[in-house]
Structures are given as C-alpha cells and as structure tokens.
Amino acid sequence: MEYKQLGDVGTVVRGKRFVKDDMIDAGVPCVHYGEIYTKYGISAVQSISYVSHERARTLRFAQQGDVIMASAGETIEDIGKSVAWLGSEPIAIHDACYAFSSSMDPKFVSYFFASRSFRDQIRRSISSSKISSISTQNVAKARIPVPPLEVQREIVRVLDKFTQLEAELEAELEAELEARRAQYKHYRDELVGANGRRRIRLADLGTFVRGRRFTKNDVVESGIPSLRYGEIYTAYGTSATQALRNVRAELRDQLRYAQPGSVVFAGVGETVADVGKAVAWLGEEPIATHDDTFTFSSELNPKYVAYAVQTADFHQQKERHVSRAKVKRLSAMGLGAIEIPVPSLEEQESIVRSLDKFDALVGDISTGLPAELAARRKQYEHYRDRLLTFKELAS
Incomplete structure (x- = not known):
C-alpha cells in the first residue's frame, strides 16, 4: 500500500x-x-x-x-x-x-x-x-x-458498524447499572422506612457539634486524620475506617474531633443534594472535622443513621431547611429538625447487614461494568488499528 x-x-x-x-x-x-x-x-x-x-x-x-x-x-x-x-x-x-x-x-x-x-x-x-x-x-x-476509494469506504462501513455495536453495548451496560442503583435505592428506602416504625427528630436522638476550620494548606502527608465537608459527597461512602487526608500535628489542640461511632454530616455543598450527606466514622481513632461539617453522636447504630439519611424521605424533609444561596447550607438546627425512623438496635443491625450486602453487590457491578466497557473499547481500538495498518510499498 x-x-x-x-x-x-x-x-x-x-x-x-x-x-x-x-x-x-x-x-x-x-x-x-x-x-x-x-x-x-x-x-x-x-x-x-x-x-x-x-x-x-x-x-x-x-x-x-x-x-x-x-x-x-x-x-x-x-x-x-x-x-x-x-x-x-x-x-x-x-x-x-x-x-x-x-x-x-x-x-x-x-x-x-x-x-x-x-x-x-x-x-x-x-x-x-x-x-x-x-x-x-x-x-x-x-x-x-x-488505498483505493472503494477500500476506504469499505473500511469505514466496517468501523461504523463496530462503533455502533460498541455504543449499543455501552448503553446497555449503563442502563443495567442504573437499574441496579434504582433497585438498591428502593430496597434501602423500604427497609429503613418500614410502616409502623416511630419517627424521631435527630435533635432528640443525639447531639450535633460543628467542626473547626482548617484549610487545604494545612493538609500534609502524615499528621492528624481529617475530614473536609466536600470529601463526604465526593470521596467517601456510607462509612469509613481510614481518613483520606491528614492535617498538621501543630493544629491538634485547635481542632474538634468525631469519635469512632459518630456520623459526620456535610453542612455545605454546591447543590442541595450534596448538603446533609453523611459518613459513619468507624476508625480506631478520632478524626478532625472541618467547620462546615457537623458530628452527630447518639446511641444509634452509626451505619444505620448514615443509611437512613440517604433515603428519599430524609431528602424531602431536608429541602425545607437548606438555605439556597450560591453555596447551599444546612444548619445543626435544620438537621436536628429532620425525623428518621428508629427501630430497635437489633433491627438497625439487621438493616445494616442487608444494606451492606446490597451495597457491595451494586459496588461490584459499578466496578465491573466500567472494566467491561474498557475491555470492549480496547478490543475495538485493536481491531480499528489492524484495519488501518497496511504493508507499505517498497520505495
């Protein structure tokens, strides 16, 4: 060629x-x-x-x-x-x-x-x-x-078909993932909000304590485990045992901390959906909390609380208390006014076990589907490159 x-x-x-x-x-x-x-x-x-x-x-x-x-x-x-x-x-x-x-x-x-x-x-x-x-x-x-124009057009026809098949597979896999997420949300909301459970205001179940300010400039490789509000809705899941970042040890006496078994809420966010998201802190040591977070301490199962505040019911109540400026805010008083269902401690633990299993299943799918897509794209790129590689005519 x-x-x-x-x-x-x-x-x-x-x-x-x-x-x-x-x-x-x-x-x-x-x-x-x-x-x-x-x-x-x-x-x-x-x-x-x-x-x-x-x-x-x-x-x-x-x-x-x-x-x-x-x-x-x-x-x-x-x-x-x-x-x-x-x-x-x-x-x-x-x-x-x-x-x-x-x-x-x-x-x-x-x-x-x-x-x-x-x-x-x-x-x-x-x-x-x-x-x-x-x-x-x-x-x-x-x-x-x-190559001759007819060969060019045939290669285009084949690659167009392959591109279409790849797009259809991608749409199918993404629809499957979305369906599993929707199923999980429904299952979670049904488990947490089962009929007949008494609903109690968070303020009557425990206490909220606001964190203290530290900045991105305070972040270091090794120091005091810390948690910023933005990390709650971008980097953490329902619970955590390890901090993603640390702050300078010299700040130790200036900061406030969430104890193991606490639930840390984001008090600020760019969207209403972000505000009020929470992570149950299950680490072995206290974690420093940012001043745009609230630490909730109670006798409840912390993971149950973190799951309960993901439900549609919680978000509907929360919307009444969010201040809608450029940055959305939710106060400790607003959080405290929201009610959640409170089953017995045994039921809370049972709900957490069930949701952990479902969460792991959805997580496996969330990880597996992108990997499947990446493999298909790699296969397509290999096929495309083979089609577009020709033995060059000797000079």
Missing part, C-alpha cells in the same frame, strides 16, 4: 481565533478545539456551537468533507483528535484547529487520525508546555495510507 504525506494528498489550513464568549446558541456553525476531544465523535453533521454572522466574517471555515483536527490540548493525547465534517454548510474553525481537505473519504481519514499509527507519528512533533500543540508543517508531514 502506498503511504503519502498529508501535504501531498491534500491541504492543511489553520483556523482563526475566536473566544468562548463569541460562542452562542444559534447562528453560523463553529467548532472550538476543546469540543473536538470532549464532545465530538468520528464525524458530525451538526455543530454544537455557533458564532454571530458578524463574527463569522473574520473567521476561516472547513467545508463539507473536510476533517477538522485539534492542534492543541491540555494533554498530548488530546492533540490530533479529529472529526469529519459532513454538515451541509461550512463551519468556522478555531485557530487551534486545522482543516484537512482532500479527495479521500473524510471518515476514513478521521478514523486513521484516531489510530495508534498516526498518533505515534505526531507525538514526536508535539511541543510540550502548559498547552501542548503541533504545527501545520508537522501535521502536513505525517503519512497516511492511500
């Missing part, structure tokens, strides 16, 4: 600068380089963003059948990502994009630009800095196989 430099089979043209503030919901189609590796696939017939007609008069355009490449990115892997533009009208391209025009099948070219062979070629020419990039000249020097 004959290989040629891109500059010998077509032209590589750089776009012109526009900024994100120029992008609007309707007008002249445009593509920003960052959209290529975050929002577009192999090809597109419709743009995601637009610029005004006035702004468009100063820009450069890719035509139908061109392949638009990201020439800059935050990582080396972002550079060279491409989309075949199959829309019926021209599309304005950012100055960190190149439009490659040729008589080759644009989707074949776009698939090749995604291949390991192409990416290995351009990697050697990428300049690395805060934003990595590749020049027009170096893109034009990259080599591409040039």
Whole structure:
C-alpha cells in the first residue's frame, strides 16, 4: 500500500481565533478545539456551537468533507483528535484547529487520525508546555495510507458498524447499572422506612457539634486524620475506617474531633443534594472535622443513621431547611429538625447487614461494568488499528 504525506494528498489550513464568549446558541456553525476531544465523535453533521454572522466574517471555515483536527490540548493525547465534517454548510474553525481537505473519504481519514499509527507519528512533533500543540508543517508531514476509494469506504462501513455495536453495548451496560442503583435505592428506602416504625427528630436522638476550620494548606502527608465537608459527597461512602487526608500535628489542640461511632454530616455543598450527606466514622481513632461539617453522636447504630439519611424521605424533609444561596447550607438546627425512623438496635443491625450486602453487590457491578466497557473499547481500538495498518510499498 502506498503511504503519502498529508501535504501531498491534500491541504492543511489553520483556523482563526475566536473566544468562548463569541460562542452562542444559534447562528453560523463553529467548532472550538476543546469540543473536538470532549464532545465530538468520528464525524458530525451538526455543530454544537455557533458564532454571530458578524463574527463569522473574520473567521476561516472547513467545508463539507473536510476533517477538522485539534492542534492543541491540555494533554498530548488530546492533540490530533479529529472529526469529519459532513454538515451541509461550512463551519468556522478555531485557530487551534486545522482543516484537512482532500479527495479521500473524510471518515476514513478521521478514523486513521484516531489510530495508534498516526498518533505515534505526531507525538514526536508535539511541543510540550502548559498547552501542548503541533504545527501545520508537522501535521502536513505525517503519512497516511492511500488505498483505493472503494477500500476506504469499505473500511469505514466496517468501523461504523463496530462503533455502533460498541455504543449499543455501552448503553446497555449503563442502563443495567442504573437499574441496579434504582433497585438498591428502593430496597434501602423500604427497609429503613418500614410502616409502623416511630419517627424521631435527630435533635432528640443525639447531639450535633460543628467542626473547626482548617484549610487545604494545612493538609500534609502524615499528621492528624481529617475530614473536609466536600470529601463526604465526593470521596467517601456510607462509612469509613481510614481518613483520606491528614492535617498538621501543630493544629491538634485547635481542632474538634468525631469519635469512632459518630456520623459526620456535610453542612455545605454546591447543590442541595450534596448538603446533609453523611459518613459513619468507624476508625480506631478520632478524626478532625472541618467547620462546615457537623458530628452527630447518639446511641444509634452509626451505619444505620448514615443509611437512613440517604433515603428519599430524609431528602424531602431536608429541602425545607437548606438555605439556597450560591453555596447551599444546612444548619445543626435544620438537621436536628429532620425525623428518621428508629427501630430497635437489633433491627438497625439487621438493616445494616442487608444494606451492606446490597451495597457491595451494586459496588461490584459499578466496578465491573466500567472494566467491561474498557475491555470492549480496547478490543475495538485493536481491531480499528489492524484495519488501518497496511504493508507499505517498497520505495
């Protein structure tokens, strides 16, 4: 198979600068380089963003059948990502994009630009800095196989089919995961909120103590185990036995602590859903708590409390007490006003055992499905690269 430099089979043209503030919901189609590796696939017939007609008069355009490449990115892997533009009208391209025009099948070219062979070629020419990039000249020097047009189209047909199958499998696996999560939520809410159980305000069941302030600058590799409010809804599950971060030992006497068997609530969050999330602290030593958290101490099973405050009923009650500024807040008084069902200690332990098992099952699925997807993507990439690899004709 004959290989040629891109500059010998077509032209590589750089776009012109526009900024994100120029992008609007309707007008002249445009593509920003960052959209290529975050929002577009192999090809597109419709743009995601637009610029005004006035702004468009100063820009450069890719035509139908061109392949638009990201020439800059935050990582080396972002550079060279491409989309075949199959829309019926021209599309304005950012100055960190190149439009490659040729008589080759644009989707074949776009698939090749995604291949390991192409990416290995351009990697050697990428300049690395805060934003990595590749020049027009170096893109034009990259080599591409040039099979007959009918062969290009057949390869596109096969890869399109494989891409469709991969997308269908991904949707199926994600639907399966979502169904299991919904089933788990229903099961949890039913177990915790069984009819006939008395409901008692949290303030009548225990005490809330607010933590004390420490900052990200206080975090160290080894020191006092600590817990920040944001970690509760981003990094922790229902319970924890080990802290993710430590703070400086010199702060020891200035801080407040959650004791083993306490439940720590997030008092602040970016969304109403985040506020009021909780983790049962089951570590062997106290943990320092941030001033945007509340430590709840009671005679209840701490994991039962942490499960109970995940229910739909808890969240419905909580919404009445959350202050809705830019940052959402929930006070100790608001938390204390919320009621939870309180079965006997034996029942609490039984509920925790059941929910732990279900939680582990959902966790296994949550871990297993992404692994399955990753394996399928790797298989697809191997197959694509094999299809796009040809023995080069001797010079």
